[in-house]
Amino acid sequence: MKKKVLILNGQYLPGYKGGGPIQSCANMVENLADQFDFYVLTSDRDFKAESSYENIKINQWNRVGSAEVFYMSQDNQTLSGFKKILNETDFDVLYLNGFFSPIFTIKPLLLRRLGQLKKSKVILTPRGDFTGGLENKKLKKYTYIFLCKLIGLYSKLLWHATSDLEERDIQVKFKNANTFTVPNLPTKYIPKLAALDKKPGELRMVFISRIFPKKNLKYALEILQQIKTGNIVFDIYGPMEDRAYWLECEAVIKGIPNNVKVTYKGEIPHSEINHIFEQYHTFFFPTLGENYGHVIVEAMMNNCLPLLSKGVTPWDDYHGNGGYVEELSNRESFINIINSLILIGNQEFRSLTAKNEVYVTRKINCEEDIKEYCINL
Missing domain, CATH: 3.40.50.2000 (Glycogen Phosphorylase B;)
Structure with missing residues (x-):
């Protein structure tokens, strides 16, 4: 029973x-x-x-x-x-x-x-x-x-x-x-090719999360203030949970150079998240802390390569496996990573997404985790 x-x-x-x-x-x-x-x-x-x-x-x-x-x-x-x-x-x-x-x-x-x-x-x-x-x-x-x-x-x-x-x-x-x-259990992972091509000099970046200090959107915007070359799209999706914090973010946006186009796209139901991630090369998420981070996994599953903060999520070993993980104190590293991503072409991007796919397939193995749930529940 x-x-x-x-x-x-x-x-x-x-x-x-x-x-x-x-x-x-x-x-x-x-x-x-x-x-x-x-x-x-x-x-x-x-x-x-x-x-x-x-x-x-x-x-x-x-x-x-x-x-x-x-x-x-x-x-x-x-x-x-x-x-x-x-x-x-x-x-x-x-x-x-x-x-x-x-x-x-x-x-x-x-x-x-x-x-x-x-x-x-x-x-x-x-x-x-x-x-x-x-x-x-x-x-x-x-x-x-x-x-x-x-x-x-x-x-x-x-x-x-x-x-x-x-x-x-x-x-x-x-x-x-x-x-x-025992980790959270993911949705079923079906490997798929990146839907988006990558041209040198262009980069499509996305932030998907609540507009709230812990998610650290303001930091991401401050990094983008320092990106002076390339044509960058940075779209923001998520519930407007803290309007005072959003006002701080808007003040930073005013100082972002013209080569970076920042747009707040509003809220999205979870059913649309895969389609959204497919439209971007990089998920920029310098969060202050995630016990798991479903949105990180969903980005990986859709070949939208995460750029994450180090030491505050379970995904530190993702660095070098398609995406990047850096200390928040090292802003220069974030700037350098974004500048390097701007420069790469489609072949190099496909190489990164191939590494990402290997990583996700290896990490998202829920059979053993299911056994642990059965033991402990």
């Missing part, structure tokens, strides 16, 4: 504005559906959306892919609302996403601490909340960590780290944490 796993996450399909955690959960469901029965408890709307998803039944179970999904209305996302649905639902494992999630992690854990939930195995994955994410609202976050330790809010649960980097971050914050480490 299959174990029943109840996943709690602030957003789920068809949402996309909540970023990587949505895809992490959806990929886990689709990859492990033969081994587990999945149920998902989530909000009735996308991140910061003012209205519910269309064509769903609110406060009822809906079949979505290989899971049953319960979309909670906002007025139902109370302690009593969670107590009712969690105690009425039959599950063996409670799988929580996001350490700082105020509704879909903290409220269930409060109920558990108060003895208001039936006993079950509880797994928590921070979803990158510790990886480069504590500088924003630093005092508030460290105060919360101190208080939750004081009352034992996170005691006697199992932590799921999706990289060695994230496991280290968990152990720094919670010394006695019981952890297991």
Whole structure:
């Protein structure tokens, strides 16, 4: 008989504005559906959306892919609302996403601490909340960590780290944490040729992520201020999560030379991401921290070669395997890499994408990872 796993996450399909955690959960469901029965408890709307998803039944179970999904209305996302649905639902494992999630992690854990939930195995994955994410609202976050330790809010649960980097971050914050480490599961990878030709003197670059300080778009723009040769397109896609930060980015854009064309293209649903990546040579993503980075993997899968920051993602070994990974402190290296990419022609670009394909095929081997999930869930 299959174990029943109840996943709690602030957003789920068809949402996309909540970023990587949505895809992490959806990929886990689709990859492990033969081994587990999945149920998902989530909000009735996308991140910061003012209205519910269309064509769903609110406060009822809906079949979505290989899971049953319960979309909670906002007025139902109370302690009593969670107590009712969690105690009425039959599950063996409670799988929580996001350490700082105020509704879909903290409220269930409060109920558990108060003895208001039936006993079950509880797994928590921070979803990158510790990886480069504590500088924003630093005092508030460290105060919360101190208080939750004081009352034992996170005691006697199992932590799921999706990289060695994230496991280290968990152990720094919670010394006695019981952890297991297994990567997020990817979508199915089908190797394909690069769709875009590369002419010397031209470079198409893209940034796809939330407009938010942690994703470090402003840094990317500051690097592009220093690129004086070639014809460069730099398109930006993603939800406008922090408008004050975007204003800082716009101020940098004003100082970018005329040979670099910067355009904000708005939000895109996840279903379009493969098509978007196919239109660019390079994914410039100098993030401050990713526990996994689905968008990085999706860029690789579509031969849009990532240019990444070093030491803050699980992909440091990608350097020299098609794309590039550099220290954020070494701005000159980023400038030199971009200048070299501008100069190369189609043959050299195909050589890089061939290395990228070998790397992705080797790294995205989820059969062993699936076994680890089966052991730990």
